[in-house]
Amino acid sequence: MRSNSNLAIGSIVSRDSGGSLVEQIVRTVACRIDDKLLRTGSRMPSIRQFADEQKVSRFTVVEAYDRLVANGYLESRRGSGFFVRERASLINNHTPHLSDIHKIPTSQQPDVVWLVRNMLRQLPPQKMPGSGLLPHEWLDGELVANGLRAVSRLNQSLLLHYGTQQGFLPFRQQLQLKLAELEIAAAPEQIVTTNGVTQALDLVAREFTQPGDTIFVDDPAWFLMFGTFATLGTKVIGIPRLHDGPDVAKLAELAALHKPKLYIIHSVLHNPTSTSLSAAKAFQVLKTAEQHDFMIVEDDIYCDMHPGSAVQPATRLSALDQLNRVIYLGGFSKTLAANLRVGFIATSRDTAIRLADRKMLSSLTTNEISERVVHKILSEGHYRKHVDRIRGKLDSARNEVTARVEKLGMKVEYRTPAGMFLWVDTGNDTIALTEKALEKGFLLAPGSLFSPHQLPSTKMRLNVAAMSDVSVWHFLENELS
Template sequence: MTNTPAFAFTRAEGEPLAEQIVRAVAARVDERLLRPGARMPSIRQFAASHGVSPFTVVASYDRLVAQGYLESRRGAGFFVRERQPVPARLATQPAAVPDSLDIAWLVRSMFRQAPLGFQPGSGVLPVGWLDGPAVANALRALSRQNCDGLLGYGPPHGFLPLRQQLQLKLAEMEIEAGPEQLVTTLGVTQALDLVAREFCQPGDTVLVDDPAWFLMFGSFAALGLKVVGVPRRADGPDLAQLEHLAALHRPRLFVINSVLHNPTSSSISAAKAFQVLRLAEQHGFLVVEDDIYCDLHPGGATRLAALDGLQRVIYLGGFSKSMAANLRVGFIATSRERALRLSDRKMLATLSTSDLGERVVYKILSEGHYRKHLDRIRARLDKARPGALRRLETLGLAVESAPAAGMFVWVDAGCDTNALTARALGLDILLAPGSLFSPNQQPSTRMRLNLAALQDPAVWRFLETRGA
């Protein structure tokens, strides 16, 4: 037996004995009281000398091996492992700002800021606005069920009960789609990628709103597609430009946020929605309706998929903005034939999506708490919006069209927002400059602000001085 010092454990602490052993041994290793290479007592020796069961020691040693404190040598026992020093915390100093800001830079910066606090350039709600207990409760409930269904691949179209629940959700928006018309995805990002890969070839043109969600610009370009922007107005796309560009480029797709457009939070009018569908039929392109922000809208919005019956519209949705970004659960609603093609394309890309994440989302949706959660989010945004808009105007940040719903406001700062973003990053404040929201990536005086993130006094101090 080694000269390992004895440990004191108690059953009165309320902490399981295995966890006490792991904590005590780990502390001795971290404090160098147990040196690398030292042999640990055998399982029976440790159990006998400390009055615990061998099963408890086995569980403890296994966890210490998994955490890198011990190593198991077959036939020889357990030994203290050499550990690399771990920094107390990751460096949080801003990365150097490149000469030219691009999409990859903004995405890297967003993840560097994780977990996101009050970052006005973020595209998601602060964590404190989301319903963490609902996600945790759903996970706990799943852990108590038979785990056989979690151990294999999920079905190609996605978890059937979730698709049946989505059928009900879509019906409330007057979008008729059976489960066989729905394909689950790893968020809307994968949904867009699958659609582009299935229905486009290198060299094809894809029309997008301008401004629009920046990530798809780089994704489409990587597929060899030409991305052309259609100017966005307060009530939808510029129809004259859409008609001109459709005739000129013969696009395969037109990707549009019809409701709570990113970055302006505007929504399409019924009149323009009908005209978009008319032009799609006339020029032979598919309309991809990205409705990721649908749950932040109070209701009554016009949706292209409802007007079209999913004949020429491919509808995309998900829960990253309102439930949990980390679940990565999105979906596609389209015709049966296209849904089958997209499920095959999905299998070629990832075999299947995470059945666990889809079961969590199904659990939350089916229990009815999600509606109340959305009511709370919308109420908080409605409360924050008027004061924030007035204050922005007071500071000289012009808002062309004040949004009535949603989390974003599109402002004109009156200066190059690339330079403004660089100054903000020096203070660990993340902004989203307007240049990134246009396919041509030209410098812009505009930027997107997240209303939910305009609760931090430091953000307002920066906006007041513009970092001067």
């Protein structure tokens, strides 16, 4: 009995794709389930059958199936084998009370939760041209490992207790200096550390909105926050992003109409377009915010990948406004280690106190051990050299990838001189493309994900640092010719 032709089992195990055989099987089957190529309830091949077809040992298959069960992909029914489990999505199925506020399509298409789950599934980095992170060989594990060792040698009582409410003070003092270089004056008491920018956005949105309120985002924009805001019952509206910032006429028009509470914006190296805000646009955005009385959240997570305004003009709203109407977010997940989970908020003194209380009530404190690690790396001066190196590598990768992408007939929407992302128009539906890519074991980031309403798109985001795998190029060549 051949149980499931969708499996295309023949292609699962390619002994050159990194990781143990077990890991390869787990990854590939999990991909297909997330991608809905393997449907809920369908029966997996028996262990013997799978082992024979793949020419691997039964032990390998048993271990792979066990891990898939442990991770909620399969379930084992006694006596009748392994079946694909239902993996319910938060957004699609579990916020019925939000449905009248913000309808999120319950399609079979990749959604936010789907993509982030895939990101977190830890495919080999070279298989993730859609990833938002640098491959680990671009980062400096030794910096982080040294930091951990240094912290482990501290007076041990420092390791044991809770951190402080706003975050490790010497680290906040260091952030004060970092912000000063960006012409943003923020005393340590204006800074609150967070579990990455994601927690920062959650805290700010919870502080400033109530269910039914409207939040503006760029269109396209970083997708995870659409889900975050949907769980809060807020309405998300996109402001078209142009080469030098938002469409300010549209911003003013929509602000008058929707009376937003917040506008979340990437001023510098916007995700996914890598564009930055011009001085003129920055001024217009602030005037509009004042006129319609909304707060601006400036997410500056790509800060350290920006080469300075001599190379690419960029104006930070926080530098103009000095943290009155603008809340600044930053972090070290992109340049140091996502796993440290170190981000921060800089804002007015009063808002900082309120957000620190909110952080305390939702997670008590952040991890001071991680904050000490980042503090050490920053204070010893290694960080600056490290991000210089990253920028240099990004520049050559960007040039090379841009040339190859254009040779394939794709259009790079903005030929920006900085950043890790290219926003490319493939001329094809990128959802279909993403589904095909997943069959080959690649993760793409289709344009629909970055659309506040998940509208279909022919665009997608490419990570220039994650395009070294030749088979990714072969795939694109085949599909786009």
